[in-house]
Amino acid sequence: MSTVDHQPLAVRAAAPAELPALPSDVGLTWRPLTPADVPAWFALCRVVDDHDRATERVAEYELVDRFKGAWRDPALDSVAGFDADGALRAYAWVEYRPVTEGTHGPVLFGAVHPGHRRRGIGRALVAWSEGRARQRLAAAEVELPARIRFYLDGHHAEARRLAEACGFATKRWFVVMRRDLSVPLPSGELPAGLRIEPYDKGRDEDIRLTHNEAFARDHWGSSPIDSEAWALDVVGGEKFRPDWSFMAVESATGRIVGYLMSGAYDQDWEPQGYTEGWTDLVAVRREWRGQGVAGALLTAAMRVYAAGDMQYAGLDVDTDNPSGALGTYTRLGYEQLHRSVLLTKEI
CATH class of the missing domain: 3.40.630.30 (Gcn5-related N-acetyltransferase (GNAT))
Known part of the structure; x- marks a missing residue:
C-alpha cells in the first residue's frame, strides 16, 4: 500500500x-x-x-x-x-x-x-x-x-x-524449529561460482547491506537496519557467535550474496533440556535463491554447532515466508517444535 x-x-x-x-x-x-x-x-x-x-x-x-x-x-x-x-x-x-x-x-x-x-x-x-x-x-x-x-x-x-x-489482533504465526545434530548432516552443496567463507568482521558493513537487500525488503514486516542498530543488536550482543557465522561469496567478484548469523543462548538450554546452536538470521539475495545457497549456509552452521558439542540446531521462521524457507528447513531435517504469535494494531 x-x-x-x-x-x-x-x-x-x-x-x-x-x-x-x-x-x-x-x-x-x-x-x-x-x-x-x-x-x-x-x-x-x-x-x-x-x-x-x-x-x-x-x-x-x-x-x-x-x-x-x-x-x-x-x-x-x-x-x-x-x-x-x-x-x-x-x-x-x-x-x-x-x-x-x-x-x-x-x-x-x-x-x-x-x-x-x-x-x-x-x-x-x-x-x-x-x-x-x-x-x-x-x-x-x-x-x-x-x-x-x-x-x-x-x-x-x-x-x-x-x-x-x-x-490487538493475531497477524502472523512463527514456528520454532530444531534439527538433531546426531543425525547425518546434508551435503550442503553450493552452485558453481560461489564459496562459503567464515564471518569476517571486516566485511560487516557488506553483510548488513546484504541483509537490507535480501531480507529487509523481501520479508513481511521487515525494515532496513542502520549501522548503529546492526552493531548493537546483531553483532554486538554477548551471545553472538562470529565463529558460528558464515558468508556466501561470489568467487569472481567477492560480492556477498548470502549470510548466516549465529548465537549461543545458553540461558535457554537448561529450561529446554538440550544445548543448541541458534541461527539468528539467514538470507540470500533474490537472484541466487532456489539454488541451495541457504542450505549450504545452514549446513556449514550445523557442522560447527556439532563440533561445539551442541545437540541441536535451532531457528524460527514466519509460516507465511514467501521465499519458501519453511520447506527448505524441513528438507534439511528441521522439525517444528512450537509456535509464537504476532498480534498487532494497524495504524
Missing part, C-alpha cells in the same frame, strides 16, 4: 497528549527504568519466564543493552512498578527504532509478577505502552505504514487474551 493512501502518520497515530494513568491502589510506585534497576528487572524476568514457561529466556546482558542506542529513550519509553520493599513487580517497555523504508513497528514488552496478576496491572500497562507507542509514531519524520506489535509464545493463552481484550 502506498503512503499516499494514508492520512499523515501524525493523524493516524492518534497519540494521547497524556499517557494513561497507572493504578495507584495496587501497592506499587511507578517510575521509569534506569540502568541501576537491571538486577531487579532481571530477577522479575526470571520469575515470569519460569512461571510462563517462556520459549526464550531473557539474559541480563539484553536488559543492559536496552539502555544503549540513540533511538532509545528509557526515561520516556519505560515504566516500572516497585512495591513497598523496593522489589520490582511489573514493567513496560516500548521499543521503537525509526526507519526510512518498510513499516514503522514499535514493539511492546512487559510483564507482571505472577503474585500481582489479576489486579488490572497488565491491562493498565498495555494501555500505557500503546499510548507511548502512538506518541512515538506521531513524531516519526518519515511517512510510512505503521503497526504496533506484540510478540507472544503461542502457548501463553493468558497474555494473548489480554492483548486481544485490548484490541
Whole structure:
C-alpha cells in the first residue's frame, strides 16, 4: 500500500497528549527504568519466564543493552512498578527504532509478577505502552505504514487474551524449529561460482547491506537496519557467535550474496533440556535463491554447532515466508517444535 493512501502518520497515530494513568491502589510506585534497576528487572524476568514457561529466556546482558542506542529513550519509553520493599513487580517497555523504508513497528514488552496478576496491572500497562507507542509514531519524520506489535509464545493463552481484550489482533504465526545434530548432516552443496567463507568482521558493513537487500525488503514486516542498530543488536550482543557465522561469496567478484548469523543462548538450554546452536538470521539475495545457497549456509552452521558439542540446531521462521524457507528447513531435517504469535494494531 502506498503512503499516499494514508492520512499523515501524525493523524493516524492518534497519540494521547497524556499517557494513561497507572493504578495507584495496587501497592506499587511507578517510575521509569534506569540502568541501576537491571538486577531487579532481571530477577522479575526470571520469575515470569519460569512461571510462563517462556520459549526464550531473557539474559541480563539484553536488559543492559536496552539502555544503549540513540533511538532509545528509557526515561520516556519505560515504566516500572516497585512495591513497598523496593522489589520490582511489573514493567513496560516500548521499543521503537525509526526507519526510512518498510513499516514503522514499535514493539511492546512487559510483564507482571505472577503474585500481582489479576489486579488490572497488565491491562493498565498495555494501555500505557500503546499510548507511548502512538506518541512515538506521531513524531516519526518519515511517512510510512505503521503497526504496533506484540510478540507472544503461542502457548501463553493468558497474555494473548489480554492483548486481544485490548484490541490487538493475531497477524502472523512463527514456528520454532530444531534439527538433531546426531543425525547425518546434508551435503550442503553450493552452485558453481560461489564459496562459503567464515564471518569476517571486516566485511560487516557488506553483510548488513546484504541483509537490507535480501531480507529487509523481501520479508513481511521487515525494515532496513542502520549501522548503529546492526552493531548493537546483531553483532554486538554477548551471545553472538562470529565463529558460528558464515558468508556466501561470489568467487569472481567477492560480492556477498548470502549470510548466516549465529548465537549461543545458553540461558535457554537448561529450561529446554538440550544445548543448541541458534541461527539468528539467514538470507540470500533474490537472484541466487532456489539454488541451495541457504542450505549450504545452514549446513556449514550445523557442522560447527556439532563440533561445539551442541545437540541441536535451532531457528524460527514466519509460516507465511514467501521465499519458501519453511520447506527448505524441513528438507534439511528441521522439525517444528512450537509456535509464537504476532498480534498487532494497524495504524
